Amino acid sequence: xxxxxxxxxxxxxxxxxxxxxxxxxxxxxxxxxxxxxxxxxxxxxxxxxxxxxxxxxxxxxxxxxxxxxxxxxxxxxxxxxxxxxxxxxxxxxxxxxxxxxxxxxxxxxxxxx
Amino acid sequence: xxxxxxxxxxxxxxxxxxxxxxxxxxxxxxxxxxxxxxxxxxxxxxxxxxxxxxxxxxxxxxxxxxxxxxxxxxxxxxxxxxxxxxxxxxxxxxxxxxxxxxxxxxxxxxxxxx
Numbered sequence: 001x002x003x004x005x006x007x008x009x010x011x012x013x014x015x016x017x018x019x020x021x022x023x024x025x026x027x028x029x030x031x032x033x034x035x036x037x038x039x040x041x042x043x044x045x046x047x048x049x050x051x052x053x054x055x056x057x058x059x060x061x062x063x064x065x066x067x068x069x070x071x072x073x074x075x076x077x078x079x080x081x082x083x084x085x086x087x088x089x090x091x092x093x094x095x096x097x098x099x100x101x102x103x104x105x106x107x108x109x110x111x112x113x
Numbered sequence: 114x115x116x117x118x119x120x121x122x123x124x125x126x127x128x129x130x131x132x133x134x135x136x137x138x139x140x141x142x143x144x145x146x147x148x149x150x151x152x153x154x155x156x157x158x159x160x161x162x163x164x165x166x167x168x169x170x171x172x173x174x175x176x177x178x179x180x181x182x183x184x185x186x187x188x189x190x191x192x193x194x195x196x197x198x199x200x201x202x203x204x205x206x207x208x209x210x211x212x213x214x215x216x217x218x219x220x221x222x223x224x225x226x227x
Contacts, residue, residue, distance in 0.1 A: 004156070033214075043203070043217040056214065090156050098207040099145055099164050102215065104156030 002026055004105035006091050012111045013081065021076040021108045023091030029103070031096040032074040034066060037088040037107070049074060050096055081112045115140045117204050117218035125224045128196055134189040134221045136178075136204030144206065146187040147215070148178055151201040160202070163187060174198070199225045 004025045013019050025032065034046040048056035049068040063085075065077040074091055088109050092102040116139045126132045138146065145164050149157040161172025168180040178189045187204060204218040 006156075042219045045214060048214060092156075098143075099162075101147060101149075101159040101162060102157075104149075104158065106154070106156045 004091060004093055004103050006089075006105035006108050008108060009106065010109045010111075012113060013078070014113055015081060015083075017081075018077070018079040020078065021089055021091075021110075023074040023076075023105055025072055025074075025091075025093035025103070025105075027093055027095075027103060029093040029095050030071055031094050032068060032071075033092040033094075033102065034074065034076055035090040035092065037090055038086075043090075047076075078110075081110075083112050086110055086112045115142065115206050115208050115216045117206055117216055119202075119204055119218040119221050121221050122219065123222045123224065125226060126194055127226050129193045131192050132190065132194050132198075132223065134202050134223065136187045136189065136218060138185055138187060138204070138206050140185075140206055142207070142209060144180075144182070146178075146180060147205040148172065148176070148187070148189050149203045149205060149217075150174075151203065151220075153200070157203060160189070194223070194225045196225050196227060198223060 007022045032049045036044045046060045047066040052068050067075040088107045090107045091105040094100050094102040118137045120135050147162045148160040150160050151157045161170045163170045163180045171177045176191050201220045201222050203220050205215040208214040208216050
């Protein structure tokens, strides 16, 4: 595997379910990110991990819980979601610097029923 | 605060025609500028970036962009588009002088028509 991978690619869950999204980067980067991409809305940064430490949490509801066990893996744990949480969730990684681009995974399309 | 404006939400263009996607930015920190592309059912991919030096930046797939400091713009151009260029295009700037968080524009959907 190369680049940034995400599993699952598609997920349908009920509002009472608990599920997790997984992201893995094979690029040796030291920063990882979760984004939410909804239709008709700009890309929203949710969480940032730098050297496995959470450095940013952009007012994300507690029903989203990130975990970064090491520099290559990032999880997003989901519980008691709402229909408005349906979106494409993108993971990205980078070597932390203002001049470095982020590398994105293909995303998980989440539908909350 | 940093911000990015992409005035055109949708741009339809015929195959082999030229295209320009507009991006204007507001930044109080050193300006680095990025263009990303998102093909259907995929994540974002870097097209090109401006860090310093020549204001004309060439990227992948025949795209280029020109940094214009006086007009605070970084418009993306391609002289002849293909059907495969149909995608969403995002302009982005670093949010601050620290770390590496971006402010993304709302995106421009380029539709290339046969």
